[in-house]
Amino acid sequence: MGSFPKSVVSLNLLPGYILHTGHSNFFASLQGCNWGTSVESLLKLPFWGTYSSSDQSHLVPTGRAIAFAEPRVDILTDQSPLQRIFRRAEAEVKTIDERSGTRMMKTQLRRNLKALAFGIAAGVAFTAWAQSEPEEKSLETANPVLEVVTAPKLAPLDVHPNTSLTVVEQLRHTHYVRKTLDDGISSNIFDNYLDNLDGGRAYFLATDIEQFEKYRYTLDDSLKRGKLDAAFEIFNLFQQRAVNRLQYLLSEINNGLSNIDFSVEEEIEIDRESAPWPVSEAARDNIWRKRLKAAVLSMKLNDKDLEEISTLLTKRYKNRLKQTLQTKSEDAFQLYMNAFASTYDPHTQYFSPRTSQNFNITMSLSLEGIGAVLKAQDDYTEVVRLVPAGPADKSGGIKVADKIISVGQGQDGPLIDIVGWRLDDVVEMIRGPKGSQVRLEVVPSDSGDGVSKIVSITRNTVQLEEQAAQAKLLTLNQAGREYRIGIIDVPTFYIDFRASQQGDPNFRSTTRDVGKLIDQLKAQDIDGLIIDLRNNGGGSLQEADTLTGLFIETGPTVQVKSARRRANIYADTDASTAWDGPMAVMVNRLSASASEIFAGAIQDYGRGLILGSQTFGKGTVQTLIPLSRGQLKITAAKFYRVSGQSTQHQGVLPDIEFPELFDTKLIGESSLDDALPWDMIKPAVYSQAHEIESLLDELRRRHTSRVASNVEFNYLNALIEKSRQMSQRTHLSLNENARRDQKAQDDEWRLSLENTLRNAKGKPLAKTLDELEELEKLEKAEEKTPVDQDIAENSDAEETALTDVEVATTVIETQKDDAMREEAGRVLLDLIELSMQIAGLENVPTTQIGTTAQIPATPASSTDGS
Secondary structure, three states, X not given: OOEOOOOOEEEOOOOOEEXXXXXXXXXXXXXXXXXXXXXXXHHHOOOEEEOOOOOOOEEEEOOOOEEXXXXXXXXXXXXXXXXXXXXXXXXXXXHHHHHHOOHHHXXXXXXXXXXXXXXXXXXXXXXXXXXXXXXXXXXXXXXXXXXXXXXXXXXXOOOHHHHXXXXXXXXXXXXXXXXXXXXXXXXXXXXXXXXXXXXOOOOOOHHHHHHHHHHOOOHHHXXXXXXXXXXXXXXXXXXXXXXXXXXXXXXXXXXXXXXXXXXXXXXXXXXXXXXXXXXXXXXXXXXXXXXXXXXXXXXXXXXXXXXXXXXXXXXXXXXXXXXXXXXXXHHHHHHHHHHHHOOOOOOOXXXXXXXXXXXXXXXXXXXXXXXXXXXXXXXXXXXXXXXXXXXXXXXXXXXXXXXXXXXXXXXXXXXXXXXXXXXXXXXXXXXXXXXXXEEEEEEOOOOOOOOOEEEEEEOEXXXXXXXXXXXXXXXXXXXXXXXXXXXXXXXXXXXXXXXXXXXXXXXXXXXXXXXXXXXXXXXXXXXXXXXXXXXXXXXXXXXXXHXXXXXXXOEEEEEEEEOOOOOEEEEXXXXXXXXXXXXXXXXXXXXXXXXXXXXXXXXXXXOOEEEEOOOOOOOEEEEEEEOOOOEEEEXXXXXXXXXXXXXXXXXXXXXXXXXXXXXXXXXXHHHOOOOOOOOEOOOOOOOOOOOOHHHHHHXXXXXXXXXXXXXXHHHHHHHHHHHHHHHOOOEEEOOHHHHHHHHHHHHHHHHHHHHXXXXXXXXXXXOOHHHHHHHHHHHHHHOOOHHHHXXXXXXXXXXXXXXXXXXXXXXXXXXXXXXXXXXXXXXXXXXXXXXXXXXXXXXXXXXXXXXXXXXXXXXXXXXXXX
16 A cells, blocks of 8 residues: 555544343453554553453444554555454354354344444545645544553452451440340341442442342351451442443543534432432443433533543543542441441441551540541531631631532632542542642532532641630620620530640640630620530630539539440539539530530529530440551540430420521531430439520510511521521522523522622622622721731731730620520620519619629529439
8 A cells, every 4th residue: 555654644534342141241342442543552452351241142342443553554455453453353253153143143243243344444545545645634533442451350458357256246335225136137238348348339230239129138247257258249339330430421422512403301319328229231321321411511511621521521520430449448447447437337437457557546635637527428528517716717718518520729720529439548649748839629519400619728736726716805785785795616525634734834734724715705794604615616624624624613513424334424523613604505406525514504503504505416436456467446435414404316405496507407416317316315413594484485586576577587598598598408400591591590599699798788899799898808807906917917926916916815806796695695785684573673773883783693402303
């Protein structure tokens, strides 16, 4: 044929064909061929590869183009590379034919291979002629051939059987709940394991599940013997299915996103947790076709074009494929052990050596990062908790239940898609040195259309100083008189254990700091006190105990009951109090653990009002048990209030409810599978300090009447109702016009709601949501106090900064623009007024109502109910 310039040649005359047999599981095609691959290089590639089996033998067109570059090709000679390819394929067909007897397929394949060879010959001849000009030209295709890969087959490591036996024994003897490892537990393990692997029921087929059912009631026996074969068999098939699905997505993208029809009226099911398993490959393909379409549409709604979307999704799915292929036996073992451990409760977990290391780093106060606790939820990384006063918390742009979909380094670094990544790899990418910046692309939990936003966070070490309690002063006018309400914000229950153990008389702790702040507030002649525990995830049990002691004379504070032992009662023995006047405690759904212990004690003693919403319900104690490989975090005890009620599952119920933006179906102990139930034990002996119960009906009536016209409470209630409506959606439209109309309606609603609030506060209105975002940024920057600004401007001057910090700890700032705290103050004033009336002091001058006004105590008696 003569020679032609070496270049990439695009050929789309004929598709390749896949030989698909139920017996041999081979395919024949020019797989693994990348653009620019020479024919000689092509011959070195495996011509045959594994492909999923089918009930019938048939030829499936791959629809993929073939491309190669070669300086000289003698098409029609016996020694040409293409003839050698043909002969090699024919030899393979003969082997298959001898094994399976598929003579008809042999004839058909030869016919197609001959057609393919002649097609290539004609294509090369045409291309050689077209490129015979002196100027070399290179043609490019948008559809490169995709390499077919298979998942590695994993097996248990030698240490895994003994480790599994140790986990079984530890759970049997150490866990708070005594359970027998029987067929019932085996069935739960089976369901948990499948949920952990394929919670969305999109990988396995119904036939796969039928095949696995033989293990439903045998996993208990296998665990007792340290046998892990069934677990790895299920995991390996899942890996195969996962690789297959990712290659399906890449193939669909490779075929061109422009082929997706967004005008069709169809929907995708949002939550497939209870959906049936797909009954066929076609049904499964349809699920994944819709998933891809939904991902593309969400990006289109974020103003990305198809070319950019194709690039982003290709990177995403290739990353996920890479991650899947890097899965190790340790990952499979950890997943299976946690399917077992979670049958006891959701906080009992097995950590592999690598996960143990990350867990220990996370528990360290010296961690430099964004201050967020993350978890893997399906293919996404979800925010579980924000560390109070941490960088993420301070940014204001990220909240609990948000999903992180990409991560970028610095101001200009590319955003790396992390959907489908291992959680530990995501954590390593987000974690970084103090002072560096990380950008997160986040899908807010309340985003009905999956529209994302970019949040920039400067990494920092979460300092004890930043988590320390802080005081503010709220001034309210009522009945012609000015009242002062002290507010103490407690972000966490902390203590400097090292300084305390070394005998440092000035060691920091929640109790010591709150005591000092109360003294400062007393100097401001406050009339009441509010302890704000909203978003406080807990901390030191010791501090929950001693902080309660600041507000009661003496008595028990909390009961801690270990497995199969009597409750250990913590108590305050110091008769002195830091504050004996009217008080309230503010809580919300993210108030957990130690916060619930403190709030529960204040409520049980009748010492103050609990305002807000139902708390988290984390009433269990975990301990870490080192193993020969990894470690086990196990629930070993439960918290109980002095009244005998558990804080587990139910949490603390407020006396007066405030609006709550957090969905209790998504956040809180009750939202977790297999959470331990609420129960009661024998109450401790204690005396109620005051009688508040009889005043609650009137307090609630006044509160309801007052907030009915409160623009901020109406704003919050509107957001809650909108969120409730969105959470009830079971399907999402895949019609672009319908989604754009819905997004426009949602944006218009949100803008109108925000402008209503801004108008009531006398702030300038926004014409668009983008303009609203800019206005809020400017307003946030202007909210800095002079002290804050001075510290920022003189951050390099150590002497000036230290002086300013000292000033900041002695000057009580005025509370600004917090509708919840203001209403809490109003409720507290109602309590003071009603208490005075009950005490027969209606005619006492208002100037005498202050810190000395006491809520009448009940007659001294012991509470010892059953």
